[in-house]
Amino acid sequence: MLASSVKKASAKNGTNAADPVLADGYEPSEDEEFMNEQQLAFFKQALKKWKQEIIEESKETLAHLQDGPIQEADLNDRASSETDWGLELRTRDRQRKLTSKIDAALRRIDEGEYGYCQVTGEQISLDRLKARPIATMTVEAQEAHERNEKISRDQ
Template identity: 70%
Template sequence: MATILGDEIDVLAKAKRALGDGYVPTDAEEYMSEPQLDYYRRLLLEWKKLILSAAQDTLQSLQDGPIREPDLNDRASSETDWGIELRTRDRQRKLIAKIDSALRRIEEGEYGYCEVTGEPIGLGRLSARPIATMTVEAQEAHERREKISRDD
């Protein structure tokens, strides 16, 4: 599980580097100003592009042929690796839907504001998780309610 999350963070970091213009939103600017919205729009689009590229690479590898390891242990190891790869791609497929939702919120002027409280989410949280829809406090409350519901 840590590897999957690590891959997601690595791809986001790669997307940030790919923007390359050196601009980073700061609290000195007006919250969700045009430069900030443009930055997050470009970041989300780059993130999506990198995920789709990785998915295409996985698909190509799958089409190249089945695993043909002569040793049973090697074959089992390869199949395990493929299973992890496919789960990662499935997780990223779901992430693309969240990226598309964030892009829609940018276009509708809702990006950067908590869907529960309407308060600003904060640049730090959005930089770490550009698809965030809630403030940290609202997210924690949501997770506590979910835990209580599961425990009942």
Template identity: 60%
Template structure:
């Protein structure tokens, strides 16, 4: 991967990270603002369900931010774009679709097949 491509992925990851952090901040503000007392039990239950879903989504995004940070560290270390299993380059098309990928498509498929075999036991 050349410098231009590396910089493209660095910017893409940084923009994605910032977008997720902004969404997280808006969620926190929204949860703080919506701490109102709702008298109707059905409305209160609906709001609690919405809050729980929002918090689960934010937790997934928090984990995604950690993976983005790892990808950015791999860029800094010169390890970005190489499969952790085979050491072979990950295709640019795959990285563009999933910039946090750590496995080549072939290694990912093998991993998923082995997971399925172990899950079926």
């Protein structure tokens, strides 16, 4: 069954030939062994797709920036355009930082550490990983971490 639902990628789809590609519609399930080959392939594929989308959006932003300076005649329009660009650039900076987290998650997959909490060593739930594939902590560990941060900030 595993061999039939995991196929090797081909050069034509732009992925590494060693990267498994999942059968259409595959979703990780609690009924399977945790972080089996299919689940790892699912998350690796999702992370790579997410990173590629970020890169494409960044290229679009760069193309708009290269179009030249803002040429609005009206001062209000110019201020609005500059505000929009500032927001766009801050968003791209957050996404740049996100790509490094995606790369770290891909490394954890390659090293066999993906899906396990870096604090407790427990399994991170599949639902959490589907919602946030770069997660490094269980919900409980993340909540405790955030409580400790809040306490530190308040002191």
